[in-house]
Amino acid sequence: MTTITQTRPRVAGRVRDRRDPFRATPLTKAALIFTVLLSIFPIYWMIVIASRTTAQAVDVPPPLLPGGNLGENIARVFATEDAHFVTGLTNSLIVTSTVTFSVVVISTLAGFAFGRLRFRGRNLLLGSILITMMVPIQQMGVVPLYQLMVNLGWTGSLQAVILPFLLNGFGVFLMTQYTEQAVPQELVEAARVDGASTMRIYWNVVLPAVRPGMAVLALQTFMLNWNEFMWPLIVLTPENPTVQVSIAFLTGQHSTDYALIFTGTALSVLPLIIVFIAFGRQIVGGLMEGAVKA
């Protein structure tokens, strides 16, 4: 009995130190470093192949360091006429910027209404948005969407890949949450008492307050839409593609020329990597904030 009471505090102290759940063991660090290396490797590999000659790209054992042919390969990608790579890159920039800008505007407007205004049917309408967020409309509705575009004469044109993606329930949901959090109800009421109209409140009170939320939404929308593949592949022509469709064409027509394909691929992720380097902190922060709210 006495022995137990004597030894207990000492053991507890040692155990507590060893069992601290937030202590990073060397194994944890090693695992994290390994994960980061694994995350970087395919991108590194893309650069290695993109900077080699076509013959070197299929060397066994594989080359592990970048070569000196990147500039030459870029010139070759641009010169590959049937891939329409420059058009694809330009189109993707136009489409993605337009979609991002519009989604942010539409979502902040609706988010303000849902987050801070009272109107009949508010809960029902907001609920309907949440439910439809679960339906992958762009995959499910391809057939009628395509027929719609045929009837409008829009197949092969950029509005065909812009308009369907302006529908973004997640954006409305995110901005509703953000407005509720960032815009105090009292501020809206005070502006009303001062005689401000709803649109004036939106412009002068809401927009400045929700700017960080807009940035998160813009980044996510940009990344999501840059990636879009199935719908552009269906509705656009090979002569007027987005960059993803252009790459699919490169892989289909020049499937053995990896130096060429990888250079195109590297160019296609360049805008995303620039965005990530510039806004990485906000992307991490935005994802984490969004996750806790959802």
Add this chain to the structure above:
Amino acid sequence: MSLHVETGPRADARAPGRRPRQGGRGPRGRLPAMFDLRVTPYLLISPYFLLFAVFGLFPLAFTFWTSLQKYELAGDAEFTGLDNYVKLMSDGDFWNAVVNTVGIFVLATVPQLVLALLLANALNKRIRGRLFFRMGVLIPLVTSIVAVAVVFTQLYGRDYGMINWILGLFGVDNIAWQNEKWSSWIAIATMVDWRWTGYNAIIYLAGMQTIPRDLYEAASIDGASPRRQFWQITLPMLRPIIVFTVFVSTIGGLTLFAEPVLFNNGRMDGGSTGQFQTVAMYIVEQGFRRFEYGYAATVAWMLFLLILVGVLINYFLARRIGGAK
């Protein structure tokens, strides 16, 4: 007597509900202000719902209508009732695509979410360079799906691919990854996992950071090991977020398209015997390579049902995580 007692409180309860509504009629009765208060909210949400009607409701409803027709590129649509659905039931290619989709989904999602949990747990420790590690695991997310598919397809190449080269160092013969169900499923699943594990880990990490630390301290004092703390505290507290990620992964996984398409040089057939053709690929093949619009719409509806079933099953499975006390 008893009736009287019952109606009393009910009338009372109704009254406070009415009062603010009457007060809300507006102290200022000016017409433009009234209009602004009443109508502007609807104007603000109208762009979204306009888009929703045209690019959401209409395609869904019309998909159903199209699925009831024999509707091909040449010739008019002809109403055939449930014929397409009957045909679908005995369509081996469709069921093959369903099996592939579900198989790849399970093969990709289960390891992905387990790894993401472990990774999040590691990221949640005290460690130097936290932002570096967080951004590091998110790097795959900023590559495009097409880029991932292209690079991995090359890595899985039969003759010159790095993966076969590494396996060759251990005496494994070159594998033609595209040729078999199991190998193509694994290859595609790794593409999905590489891109999304870090993302899910960051989401879990966000959830872990909202768990009060004193819970862990109390558990430590009671002598619970870190592993036990993970199972008894972290996992149950994360349940809503796990449900969220399962939900997102289910929709993403069951609509898988770009990876298997590019794994096969952009073709929709998913290999010589359709060994990795997914349902989304089957829709595009039927609708836009063979121009069987009606049948493609039928497959699209089945995809929707598949997602619905998948979401429900996963929801109930995920709800049980950490639920057993």
